[in-house]
Amino acid sequence: MNPGPAPRHSRITGTGSHLPALRLSNQQLVERLAADGIETSDDWIVERTGIRARHFADPAEHCSDLATAAARKALEAAGCTAADLDLIIVATSTPDMVFPSTACIVQRKLGVHGAAAFDVQAVCSGFVYALTLADAMIRSGGARCALVIGSEVFSRILDFKDRTTCVLFGDGAGAVVLQASDTPGIVATDLHADGRHVDILCTPGTVSGGAVTGDPLLRMDGQAVFKLAVGVLEDVARSTLAKAGRSADDIDWLIPHQANIRILQATAKRLKIPMEKVVVTVDAHGNTSAASVPLALDTAVRSGRIARGDTVMLQGVGGGFTWGAVLLDF
Numbered sequence: 001m002n003p004g005p006a007p008r009h010s011r012i013t014g015t016g017s018h019l020p021a022l023r024l025s026n027q028q029l030v031e032r033l034a035a036d037g038i039e040t041s042d043d044w045i046v047e048r049t050g051i052r053a054r055h056f057a058d059p060a061e062h063c064s065d066l067a068t069a070a071a072r073k074a075l076e077a078a079g080c081t082a083a084d085l086d087l088i089i090v091a092t093s094t095p096d097m098v099f100p101s102t103a104c105i106v107q108r109k110l111g112v113h114g115a116a117a118f119d120v121q122a123v124c125s126g127f128v129y130a131l132t133l134a135d136a137m138i139r140s141g142g143a144r145c146a147l148v149i150g151s152e153v154f155s156r157i158l159d160f161k162d163r164t165t166c167v168l169f170g171d172g173a174g175a176v177v178l179q180a181s182d183t184p185g186i187v188a189t190d191l192h193a194d195g196r197h198v199d200i201l202c203t204p205g206t207v208s209g210g211a212v213t214g215d216p217l218l219r220m221d222g223q224a225v226f227k228l229a230v231g232v233l234e235d236v237a238r239s240t241l242a243k244a245g246r247s248a249d250d251i252d253w254l255i256p257h258q259a260n261i262r263i264l265q266a267t268a269k270r271l272k273i274p275m276e277k278v279v280v281t282v283d284a285h286g287n288t289s290a291a292s293v294p295l296a297l298d299t300a301v302r303s304g305r306i307a308r309g310d311t312v313m314l315q316g317v318g319g320g321f322t323w324g325a326v327l328l329d330f
């Protein structure tokens with residue numbers, strides 16, 4: 001059968017998200033850490049990061065479980081079934097296994113087979129990278145109905161003896177269904193990386209010879225990350241808007257990676273976007289890495305803030321160093 005011309009656009013037709021049941025407020029985390037002699041406080045965490053709580057997965061709960069739960073909600077919102085999918089991409093840095101990909105495990109959990117499935121590893125930029133890939137595959141005619149997921153269990157790679165990092169992160173998943181469309185949809189995308197900064201945010205261990213070698217826990221130079229993040233989030237917003245021939249005034253909702261409220265505020269200020277137009281979920285979720293942007297998107301859609309036709313900018317930034325943005329008409 002002739003598949004016909006490639007569609008010109010891709011469009012998000014459904015969103016979903018999932019958080020593990022265990023929610024830890026700052027105070028609850030402070031008490032747990034104090035039992036191990038690690039000193040921190042609710043005041044310090046709120047003042048420096050804006051984080052008030054995070055969710056942690058149960059030991060029996062894997063990245064693919066969170067991803068599958070988010071995917072089911074996105075499929076339902078899109079009015080699709082898993083059988084409609086011809087592409088599954090999972091963005092994660094905390095996969096179930098070294099291989100196969102978490103996307104293949106999600107496919108099995110959804111009870112389907114045949115669609116292309118693979119993972120994307122771009123740390124906190126992972127979802128924006130994955131969405132950009134899915135958009136390109138749909139526009140080139142390689143797929144018509146894609147499931148794009150960001151899912152993380154960062155609690156597994158945190159050093160709970162390092163107070164400078166363990167208070168920042170949480171677990172969760174967000175997903176979208178992206179479908180071929182005659183109208184946009186995704187308007188412009190822009191991705192970047194700078195491998196010179198590998199060392200400022202990394203989990204440097206690996207599996208070798210039947211054991212973990214090196215340090216398998218998250219390490220971060222917080223101040224270096226902070227400075228880089230604010231600069232590149234402004235740059236990539238401007239470059240993406242330029243590709244689309246639009247200005248920051250056209251953005252109804254800005255959804256930056258949810259790492260730290262001060263990064264979100266600084267980015268909004270540089271772009272002259274009022275905080276009322278910035279979706280903030282870092283207070284409730286902490287930094288969920290690749291899951292943070294789709295989690296924030298789904299939260300804002302389900303609360304009725306983001307409506308059909310709104311112009312939304314999604315922004316990722318994270319280890320690598322990687323960064324990118326997607327501008328879309330929802």
Ligand code: ACO
Nearest residue numbers: 040041044048124163164167222223225226259260317318
């Ligand atoms: N509780 C109490 N005190 C703490 C804690 C804590 N959890 N962590 C650090 N401190 C102390 C430090 O020891 C230091 O004490 P000192 O002055 O006696 O030496 C003091 O607080 C200040 O530490 P700084 O590192 O200077 O604090 P800063 O204001 O830079 O905030 C933070 C640290 C929150 C990590 C900040 O640099 C940041 O947000 N960076 C961005 C990193 C980020 O968001 N990473 C997420 C992953 S990357 C990404 O997703 C883009």
